[in-house]
Amino acid sequence: MPSKKLTVDIQGTSLTLSNLEKVFYPHAGFTKGQVIDYYIRIAPALLPDLSNRPLTMKRYPDGATAKFFYQKQCPEHRPDWLQTAPVWSEHNDDHIDFCLANNLPSLVWAANLAALELHTSLSAANDVLCPTMLVFDLDPGPPASILECCQVALLLKAIFDQQHLQSFPKTSGSKGLQVYVPLNTPVTYDITKDCARAIAQLLEQQHPELVVSKMTKKLRTGKVFVDWSQNDDHKTTVCAYSLRAREQPTVSTPVSWPEVEQAFKNKNAQLLVFEAPQVITRFEQLGDLFAPVLTLKQELPPLK
Amino acid sequence: MARPMWNGSISFGLVNVPIKMFNSVRKKTLHFNQLRASDGCRIRLKKVCSSDGAEVENENIIRGYEVSPERYVTITEEELQVLNPKTTRSIDIEDFVSLEEIDPLYFEQSYYLVPDKGAAKAYSLLFAAMKKTNKIAIARIVMRSKQYLAAIRPAGRALSLSTMYFADEIISQDDLEALPEDIAPSERELAMAEQLISSLSAPFEPEKYKDEYREKMLDLIEKKAEGQAVTLQPAAPEGGKVIDLMAALEASLKAMKKEGAPETEKPARARRKKAGAQ
Numbered sequence: 001m002p003s004k005k006l007t008v009d010i011q012g013t014s015l016t017l018s019n020l021e022k023v024f025y026p027h028a029g030f031t032k033g034q035v036i037d038y039y040i041r042i043a044p045a046l047l048p049d050l051s052n053r054p055l056t057m058k059r060y061p062d063g064a065t066a067k068f069f070y071q072k073q074c075p076e077h078r079p080d081w082l083q084t085a086p087v088w089s090e091h092n093d094d095h096i097d098f099c100l101a102n103n104l105p106s107l108v109w110a111a112n113l114a115a116l117e118l119h120t121s122l123s124a125a126n127d128v129l130c131p132t133m134l135v136f137d138l139d140p141g142p143p144a145s146i147l148e149c150c151q152v153a154l155l156l157k158a159i160f161d162q163q164h165l166q167s168f169p170k171t172s173g174s175k176g177l178q179v180y181v182p183l184n185t186p187v188t189y190d191i192t193k194d195c196a197r198a199i200a201q202l203l204e205q206q207h208p209e210l211v212v213s214k215m216t217k218k219l220r221t222g223k224v225f226v227d228w229s230q231n232d233d234h235k236t237t238v239c240a241y242s243l244r245a246r247e248q249p250t251v252s253t254p255v256s257w258p259e260v261e262q263a264f265k266n267k268n269a270q271l272l273v274f275e276a277p278q279v280i281t282r283f284e285q286l287g288d289l290f291a292p293v294l295t296l297k298q299e300l301p302p303l304k
Numbered sequence: 305m306a307r308p309m310w311n312g313s314i315s316f317g318l319v320n321v322p323i324k325m326f327n328s329v330r331k332k333t334l335h336f337n338q339l340r341a342s343d344g345c346r347i348r349l350k351k352v353c354s355s356d357g358a359e360v361e362n363e364n365i366i367r368g369y370e371v372s373p374e375r376y377v378t379i380t381e382e383e384l385q386v387l388n389p390k391t392t393r394s395i396d397i398e399d400f401v402s403l404e405e406i407d408p409l410y411f412e413q414s415y416y417l418v419p420d421k422g423a424a425k426a427y428s429l430l431f432a433a434m435k436k437t438n439k440i441a442i443a444r445i446v447m448r449s450k451q452y453l454a455a456i457r458p459a460g461r462a463l464s465l466s467t468m469y470f471a472d473e474i475i476s477q478d479d480l481e482a483l484p485e486d487i488a489p490s491e492r493e494l495a496m497a498e499q500l501i502s503s504l505s506a507p508f509e510p511e512k513y514k515d516e517y518r519e520k521m522l523d524l525i526e527k528k529a530e531g532q533a534v535t536l537q538p539a540a541p542e543g544g545k546v547i548d549l550m551a552a553l554e555a556s557l558k559a560m561k562k563e564g565a566p567e568t569e570k571p572a573r574a575r576r577k578k579a580g581a582q
Contacts, residue, residue: 008549011557020547033547040552044559104556 013081013105017112024063024116027247030276032114035243038251038276039111043104045288046241050107052124054087054098056236057115064116064245071115074099082106085125091234100125116245119236122192128233133293134181134192134300135237136200137172137227141212141220146272149177150264152211152224155203157257165298168290169260171272173244173252176224177260178237182296189233195300196228240290243276251279254289310447311420312393314430314456321427322420323395328464329414334521388449395454395465400439403457410455410468417456417463431458 007016020033039046057071074084074097083102086095101107101118110118122131136156138149153169156179160167168180183192200213203226212219213226230237238244238252253274263271274282308324315321338347350359367384368376419427434440440457445465452467477483489497 006549008553010553017549020549031547033549037547037549037552040549040556043556047560104553104560 008108010105010108011103013079015079015105015108015112017108022063024060024114025247025249026063026065028249028275030249032112034276035114035116035249036108036111038243038249038280039107040104041280042241042251042276042283043107045283045290046118046239047101047104047107048288048294049240049290050101050118050120052085052100052102052126053120053239054085054096054125054128054236055101055110056119056121057099057110057113058117058119058245059114060116060245061114063114064249065247068116068245071113072096072098075113079105079109082109087125087128098125116243118239118242120239121233121236122231123189123233129188130186131189131192131231131233132182132184134183134196135230136179136196137176137230137237138178139172139176139220139225139227141217141223141225144220144222144224146171146175146177146269147264147267148210148224150260150272152203152207152226153177153179153260154257154264155207156199156226159199159202163301165300166292166296168254168293169257170240170252170254170290171250171274172238173242173250173274174246177272178252180290180293181300182293182298183300184295184297185299187300189231191300193228193231196231200226200228240293241279249276250274251276253279253282256286256289308418309415310445312395312445313420313423314395314397314417314441314443316397316430316441319426319430320394321430322423323417323427323463324420325465326416326418328416332515332518334518389446389451391449392446395443395445395456397441397443397456399442400434400437401442402438403440403455406440406455406468409474412452412467412469414464414466416459417465427463431463434458434463 005016005018006020007014009015017033017036020031020036022032024030024032024035054072058068059071060066060068074082078084078099083100083106084097085100086097088094089096099106099110101110121128122133122135123129124132136153138152140146140149157167157169160181165181168182170178170180172178197213200211203211204213210223211226212223213228215225215227215229219225229235240252240254242252244250244252251274253272255272259271263269308326310325311323312325313320313322339345340347351362351365352359366378366380368378371377434456435458440455443454443456443465445452445454445467447467453470455466455468456463457466458464
């Protein structure tokens with residue numbers, strides 16, 4: 001019989017894991033043990049994306065279909081070896097000590113707290129006003145699906161290609177896609193946000209039947225909302241390789257542009273749905289498609 | 305010890321006996337879950353609108369009383385609050401009666417009453433007095449915002465409380481149609497029946513009687529659980545497998561070493577990068 005608690009030694013750090021046999025994705029029979037197993041196995045790809053970024057944990061203590069809460073303030077009962085970073089919150093008029101998942105024990109600790117979804121800031125904890133990347137969150141309004149997102153993503157890619165900037169797509173792990181432009185050079189959120197908004201509005205002008213740039217849900221029907229507003233120091237975006245709390249244990253998965261084209265051409269949304277075990281296999285075979293997002297130095301052209 | 309399900313005090317005259325109330329019965333009825341026949345998936349009930357079939361969330365459900373077919377008067381939470389009996393923490397004794405006067409039909413659910421802190425003496429006094437007078441107390445108690453009639457009596461070493469039905473809840477025997485009237489049995493038949501009864505007479509030993517159905521069913525369940533005939537919850541292709549976290553750790557650490565990126569270097573690198581940028 002599996003025991004209720006398991007103490008593991010990770011690189012000399014002892015961690016007690018609990019409720020490993022508890023089913024976290026009832027439709028898939030996917031247990032908490034499998035969640036932790038996934039996060040351990042994907043750690044080599046995931047940790048660089050988490051490292052040194054204020055972490056917002058979306059916790060699902062009773063599994064993906066039950067109640068959740070966002071945890072920004074790192075819990076008081078955290079282990080003493082866990083690193084944190086104070087970030088000023090205007091909303092709270094106080095510092096929030098965010099957890100930093102800088103190493104494998106920290107990641108496993110978070111997974112054991114049922115932090116199914118890991119959301120990170122676009123900037124590092126030691127320079128919270130300097131985003132290291134630009135992001136477009138493409139959110140389809142039904143009946144539009146991820147396929148329409150593919151179309152918009154390819155339009156975005158064409159814009160950046162023209163500017164000789166590389167861009168990287170990932171699935172949201174939910175309904176949409178995200179397109180990232182690595183920067184890793186000094187910049188501010190004012191600049192990235194203005195740029196993202198201008199591009200979203202341009203797309204909306206050119207493709208009014210396909211794109212909206214305004215948040216209003218009503219406008220979204222059958223179109224793709226190009227969310228530029230996440231380029232903000234208050235906002236977080238689901239981290240690459242994070243699980244999502246859906247019926248199946250789907251993952252926000254970095255994909256290649258040919259995969260996006262393929263799915264769009266074949267009208268096959270399933271080609272862009274990846275569950276935890278598949279993501280492990282992809283990482284073993286393809287490596288970390290998202291690695292350049294953290295290292296590639298690029299500069300945004302000045303706005304015309 | 306289990307948590308008390310109610311606490312308060314028995315009050316009669318000027319005397320107050322603080323007590324805690326515990327269940328006196330643990331039902332052992334077997335419960336089955338509903339599963340889908342094809343794969344054993346658990347069945348969940350949804351509350352839906354009977355006309356359009358749409359699911360209705362709890363917060364959108366209100367109470368309605370059917371005054372005539374398909375016509376409802378709705379009662380709000382506030383109206384309920386106003387009419388609900390005031391939560392009192394006292395069991396008010398109204399009369400003392402003889403147990404034999406109460407037909408067992410009236411008894412609903414039974415609980416044990418245990419003295420709260422410092423009440424042992426008053427409790428024992430009430431217990432002894434009721435035993436000596438051979439009287440039981442009829443009282444009122446409010447539990448879960450419902451008022452109950454209750455009988456308190458000594459049972460073994462404790463006082464017990466049984467909630468009771470109100471008289472108008474007991475169905476009148478006048479409503480029973482097939483009751484015979486005035487059929488006097490013959491002396492001989494009566495004597496024979498009496499003899500049969502006395503030959504079967506015995507002290508009441510409740511332990512003698514067992515729930516044979518439950519025993520047989522538990523037996524069957526145990527046998528099936530040991531064998532292969534157990535219906536397991538369906539698992540996804542990956543589900544149900546034994547997770548070897550140690551193997552996962554080993555693989556992960558190896559992969560990190562191979563990439564030459566020990567995890568502790570990451571933050572340092574990020575810091576250097578920032579320093580360079582300034």
